[in-house]
Amino acid sequence: MTAELREEVHAAARRARVAAEDLVLATRERKDAALREMAAALRERSEEILKANTADLEAGRAAGLTENMLDRLALSEQRIDGVAEGLLTVAGLADPVGEVLRGGLLPNGLEMRQVRVPLGVVGMVYEARPNVTVDAAGLALKSGNAALLRGSSSAENSNTALVAVLRDALEAVGLPADCVQLLPCQDRASVNYLITARGLVDLVIPRGGAGLISTVVANATVPTIETGVGNVHVYVDAAADLDDAEAIVLNSKTRRTSVCNSAESLLVHADIADVFVPRIAEALHAAGVTVHADPVFAGLSGTEVVAATDEDWDTEYLSLDIAAKVVGTLDEAIAHINEHGTGHTEAIVTSDVKAARRFTTRVDAAAVMVNASTGFTDGAEFGMGAEIGISTQKLHARGPMGLAELTSTKWVVWGEGHVRPTS
Template identity: 70%
Template sequence: MTSTVQSPDTVPDALREQVHGAARRARTAAGDLALATRAEKDAALHAMADALVTRTPEILAANAEDVDAARESGMTEALVDRLNLTAERVASVADGLRSVAGLADPAGEVVRGSVLPNGVQLHQVRVPLGVVGIVYEGRPNVTVDAAGLTLKSGNATLLRGSSSAERSNTALVTILRETLAAQGLPADSVQLLPCHDRASVTHLITARGLVDIVIPRGGAGLIQAVVQQATVPAIETGVGNCHVFVDASADLDMALRLLVNSKARRPSVCNAAETFLVHRDVAAEFVPKAVSALAEAGVTVHGDGPVQQLGGPGVVAATEGDWDTEYLALDIAGRVVDSFGDALEHIADHGSGHTEAIVTSDVRSARLFTSRVDAAAVMVNASTAFTDGGEFGMGAEIGISTQKLHARGPMGLTELTSTKWVAHGDGQVRGGS
């Protein structure tokens, strides 16, 4: 998907009406969902999960066509990995739906309440956002995660995936919609928008009054284009230039395990580490081991001068651009820093506000790192891979917000709600001027 968003004035009327028509149907569906009970929504989620598993061959056949076309077009293997579905991955997203069904329904939760001096009973209650637009690139698992989370939280969703995943997304949404209808819930709770013309993105993100919020998931170009050009409220998500800092007091065996897991477990996702920083006091011992272990995992290190010197000929010389690169591939930048403060400064200059990790045995260093680093998630002696809605007990996630309003970090059910104030009186009127 290109990061360019087309001006609304240049978009064909037919496409505008197609997107706006879907949004109007979604508003109607959202109104119906607001009346659905938790039992009804949970039954639908379980039925959706069962249908995905039963119809896995159909899903995989559609996905295989997408993967073949992607490879023929020259897509990198890291992005193909994001696109690729297997029976295990389908089972995993189905399990995600079941996990969401097991979570408490946030809609209707009383956040706080009181009785005013005049006897009016006041409550702040969680309510669905309404219509949620999702713009995403090449990750068909997002289709299912988004549908499940929005359904459970009482929202309708408009999905605008990329053309690279068109067949996969169509198969998935068809199954989900058929299942919803069979369960007596509105099929228009989940709709797939056209994906071959970027103008459909334009009219989704500018459909103010029809769409309540839009969430982009993808590369930096897509996210910035949506956030900057949307007139619908947007949440910035996903770009993960994540760091692992090996402090002077670190257990180096632990640091090695955490670094390799943070980078190589699944390099194409946003919580993968893209840079490691090593305190100079342990660099001579740690860097050679790190370069060797990363090489065994297929990772190429782009290092500064000291990392090149200590790591050997397999290290590629890092450029200034490497410090700001989200590789999403088997590459990582490495730098030796002179002090704890230099590590903090590097992260402040180059981090994306996603996830930052420190490996240390010093309690004070851990405390300073967690308080000083400005990120949605901070790990102490743990892999960056843990920044994930499923790992955080959310069942799944709609995205990982790297901004501060209205949500930050992995976004689950609660983050897909707003609140309203409800006041109950028995005839009280307000006095005074």
């Protein structure tokens, strides 16, 4: 069975390579037509998709999945409409393929250009979230890449239905259905066969929990981009507008707890702690949030809190929990964030421009917010239409990954019989 599974994954990769070679010749018009067809098909076949999703949700509840995991897994007419709209937005974006980044005419007459080109075959390994299936397929297609999708077994029915719809849409406009393929998900070995398919797969992007991401990054021989884990902080500075601060903290924490841009830690400057801590503690309590507080925050809170442990400062809760601490200075807040953060998103609430500039300069993260909710770290919110993930590493891509991040570059040099002089 293991040998058969390995061949199944590698055969899919070989088909993807053939499809990618066809796709690289596709015009923007053809790719955009495919994206529009995919969006229309998702809406037209939503009943079929929701039926499959219901089967996954029922199985998930029976298996004891948490409410947050079930929320990630769940589809609805509204969510299907949202991912379809994302495909239409991607169709409206400029095609990155062929974009000239730099170049010109050299003194010797050689004409050179550095242009964007597709990566080729892109593998995705992800948990729950069937919306990722559509986002990844759409972004890969527009950027000229074939997508190999390895979702989780908890979303098998949903992903199977979605990929069937997407493949039919591709064929309807004359593009290879193998531009989008779903890999087996019942055996974890399929992940290993994907991430070690060097020469067949050009890039693998893991998207999910810390365990999944670390496993892929540690074991892959195919290049990877690390994404997702978000121990996200909101720091309320001494010069913060407290109304803004309360709104931003609550939105960052409670808007949707199961996503990686949800705030997991709150830092409050000591100069405003007497006033702001009781206020925000009460607001969080009213919103159903459990506060894991340091002794100073706990002493000022005026409401029920839980004593924070050392582990709390490094925890991505993905639930209605938040770690909270009072800090003496801006630099103490920055040091805490750089020690415990995961390089995803960090926010400062302040009316002090110098403090904001110091924070944005010294905090090491893919996205830094000033007087704005951490919930804005999202490809759609950044104008990308959708995202294939949020990179927390520093090479090639960082932050929400859209079309440009799914390309590489090629130098194209034109000569007229040029030869390099011998030394």
